Amino acid sequence: MLLEARGIVKTFGSFHAVDGADLTLAENELIGLIGPNGAGKSTFFNCLAGEARPTLGKIRFRGADVTALSSAAHAGLGLARTFQVPIVFEGMSVRENVMVGAFLRHPARRRAEEKADEVLEFTGLAAQADMLATALGTAGRKRLGIARALATEPILLLLDEALAGLTSAEMEGAIALVERIHARGITLVVVEHIMEVIHRLTRRVLVFNQGRVIAEGTPAEVTHIPAVIEAYLGRRAQGSPESRAP
Numbered sequence: 001m002l003l004e005a006r007g008i009v010k011t012f013g014s015f016h017a018v019d020g021a022d023l024t025l026a027e028n029e030l031i032g033l034i035g036p037n038g039a040g041k042s043t044f045f046n047c048l049a050g051e052a053r054p055t056l057g058k059i060r061f062r063g064a065d066v067t068a069l070s071s072a073a074h075a076g077l078g079l080a081r082t083f084q085v086p087i088v089f090e091g092m093s094v095r096e097n098v099m100v101g102a103f104l105r106h107p108a109r110r111r112a113e114e115k116a117d118e119v120l121e122f123t124g125l126a127a128q129a130d131m132l133a134t135a136l137g138t139a140g141r142k143r144l145g146i147a148r149a150l151a152t153e154p155i156l157l158l159l160d161e162a163l164a165g166l167t168s169a170e171m172e173g174a175i176a177l178v179e180r181i182h183a184r185g186i187t188l189v190v191v192e193h194i195m196e197v198i199h200r201l202t203r204r205v206l207v208f209n210q211g212r213v214i215a216e217g218t219p220a221e222v223t224h225i226p227a228v229i230e231a232y233l234g235r236r237a238q239g240s241p242e243s244r245a246p
């Protein structure tokens, strides 16, 4: 097993953002994680990647207990993630932004630069390497987040809505990039609201609702599970104007 998360709970005051979530990942898997807004997907990622310490539960990565480790320690072990709102370091070029990731394994500036350039080539950002990163649009910023994570040479990559907000042409490029990452042998968990993306990329999807996994199956299977339909429709009934039913 690559990753095993058991009974993960993350509370904010009395609110259970993650409420007993489990996840088991084998090496080289590519799974989807879907669920309505506020279901706890990003908070769960934060727990898995060490940005947030779970209130309860245990996370093992390659057999080692990583539950209480920092995000830097997680990155060192090969667990990287992107953020729903991409982090862009201001005043730095696209290449320098990626070097922030590359320094993890390559402390010498020259080697970090080489690593960053290799990743920029792989992610299709080479032409923008010398631009200020803040000049990138949404698609470029999302790609930059992926590039910085890849520069840490991860075994497992958690993508938090890396394909949201893209035009259909940009989305095609992003899907192809995720497939190339997977083809490199990197295990992926993809949080995504766009069901077309989930259908095209994954054969196993977990559905999150109110902080826990309520269903699991192929993308086609989960969309027919009554609890899943209810989870999405329930939110709509509560007045969310933007239906994201799968």
Ligand SMILES: Nc1ncnc2c1ncn2[C@@H]1O[C@H](COP(=O)(O)OP(=O)(O)OP(=O)(O)O)[C@@H](O)[C@H]1O
Pocket (backbone or CB within 6 Å): 012, 017, 035, 036, 037, 038, 039, 040, 041, 042, 043, 044, 084
């Ligand atoms: N630091 C925090 N303090 C208090 N509440 C929080 C905090 N972070 C998240 N929450 C709450 O936890 C719940 C889960 O949020 P989270 O961002 O994990 O959901 P999500 O599934 O990623 O949603 P979305 O699809 O909109 O990104 C939400 O109700 C959110 O308001």
Ligand SMILES: [Mg+2]
Pocket (backbone or CB within 6 Å): 041, 042, 043, 084, 160
């Ligand atoms: Mg989120």
